[in-house]
Amino acid sequence: xxxxxxxxxxxxxxxxxxxxxxxxxxxxxxxxxxxxxxxxxxxxxxxxxxxxxxxxxxxxxxxxx
Numbered sequence: 001x002x003x004x005x006x007x008x009x010x011x012x013x014x015x016x017x018x019x020x021x022x023x024x025x026x027x028x029x030x031x032x033x034x035x036x037x038x039x040x041x042x043x044x045x046x047x048x049x050x051x052x053x054x055x056x057x058x059x060x061x062x063x064x065x
Contacts, residue, residue, distance in 0.1 A: 010040070010048035020054055 010021060017027035020036075030036035038054040 007051060010042070011051065011054075013039075016049040016054060018056060019051070022035050025034055 007019075008015070013028060014024050016039075017024040020027060027036060031038065037049060037057050039047045039049050041047055
């Protein structure tokens with residue numbers, strides 16, 4: 001049985017974008033521009049974003065007022 005509250009610590013691009021509340025292409029555009037957290041590459045062909053990095057980034061967006 002899958003827990004629908006489960007949030008993996010490492011997320012690939014589609015899930016990371018969904019987690020932060022935007023589309024994949026917009027999220028990847030922000031990453032490319034250095035405005036969103038850079039991914040980690042734990043092995044060849046695997047690119048993930050750490051949930052903690054995404055949370056810290058989201059928290060910092062509210063303090064730019």
